[in-house]
Amino acid sequence: MKKYLIETDNLTKKFDGFAAVNSINLKIPQGGIYGFLGPNGAGKSTTIRMLLGLISPTEGKAKLFDKSIDKDRLDILKKVGSMVENPSYYAHLTAYENLNIIREILNVEKSEIERVLNIVGLLEVKDKKVKKFSMGMKQRLGIAQALIGNPELLILDEPTNGLDPAGIREIRALIKGLPEKLGITVVVSSHILSEIELMATDVGIINKGNLIFQGSLEELQKRSLAQIKIGAEPKKEAIDHLLKRGYQVEERDKYIYIKEFSSPSILTKELVINNFEVYHISEDKSNLEDIFLDITRKENQDEITNIN
Numbered sequence: 001m002k003k004y005l006i007e008t009d010n011l012t013k014k015f016d017g018f019a020a021v022n023s024i025n026l027k028i029p030q031g032g033i034y035g036f037l038g039p040n041g042a043g044k045s046t047t048i049r050m051l052l053g054l055i056s057p058t059e060g061k062a063k064l065f066d067k068s069i070d071k072d073r074l075d076i077l078k079k080v081g082s083m084v085e086n087p088s089y090y091a092h093l094t095a096y097e098n099l100n101i102i103r104e105i106l107n108v109e110k111s112e113i114e115r116v117l118n119i120v121g122l123l124e125v126k127d128k129k130v131k132k133f134s135m136g137m138k139q140r141l142g143i144a145q146a147l148i149g150n151p152e153l154l155i156l157d158e159p160t161n162g163l164d165p166a167g168i169r170e171i172r173a174l175i176k177g178l179p180e181k182l183g184i185t186v187v188v189s190s191h192i193l194s195e196i197e198l199m200a201t202d203v204g205i206i207n208k209g210n211l212i213f214q215g216s217l218e219e220l221q222k223r224s225l226a227q228i229k230i231g232a233e234p235k236k237e238a239i240d241h242l243l244k245r246g247y248q249v250e251e252r253d254k255y256i257y258i259k260e261f262s263s264p265s266i267l268t269k270e271l272v273i274n275n276f277e278v279y280h281i282s283e284d285k286s287n288l289e290d291i292f293l294d295i296t297r298k299e300n301q302d303e304i305t306n307i308n
């Protein structure tokens, strides 16, 4: 059976009756990168705060390392490093000095500082004052802070927020290498699908407090809305025919699109035996961005349907 490092059971957080996180059941496997994806305000930070025991759930439970965060918080947190929103540091101190403060609090070996500086690629600038750091370097310092003490689990809340594209790429590459390099599990939140797509092994999508997808990145990609693109003549009659047959048909340019999982060969046969000339048929997969938009849109529509 798959081992989960984090499991939640109907985890819920309400603020004045409003469910910012609504009964979610996270299952975060050990050893990979779990991308926690959702638009702004979806409930990512609130969930992460509950996982870290920074706020208590209104209902439900969170277990990390098979222990309950409300009962064994200190035991759990010894094995967790985190960066929630922007990293905090003293700008007038060097990277080394900043890390030393955390090292002293955690009471770990001095060698730990160079180890983490090396992982995040800041060893050469360890004696530079943080106020002279770029945004990307500050984020890397934040990750170094979270890695002090050699945690088994790293939780990063929107680590690429506010970075330029080059900075985003650097942080992404850094995070991507961590499970293999250190044998740790990483949970990383983001509102940008392409970012998660490029580094995560598993994905949870949250929208308006609801977990609307959870599974491997592969499973998410498989959900791509396969469309069949057809070129058939006479087009208008072909559309009418397909509509009568119950297909969802969309007409774009000179082609007909069918947005559902059906096999191209069945469709071709359907048209050919009814005397249509089929001059083009192909499968047209939408990218993950479309899927993300589709999933979140569907969720919103369901909500509207429920209200009505």
Ligand SMILES: Nc1ncnc2c1ncn2[C@@H]1O[C@H](COP(=O)(O)OP(=O)(O)OP(=O)(O)O)[C@@H](O)[C@H]1O
Residues within 6 Å of the ligand: 015, 020, 038, 039, 040, 041, 042, 043, 044, 045, 046, 047, 158, 191
């Ligand atoms: N302390 C609070 N009191 C009241 N409402 C809150 C509080 N914290 C969060 N919320 C609300 O809960 C919802 C979820 O917020 P949360 O910060 O978890 O979202 P998020 O997915 O992390 O988004 P972002 O990336 O914008 O931070 C939002 O509507 C937010 O306004």
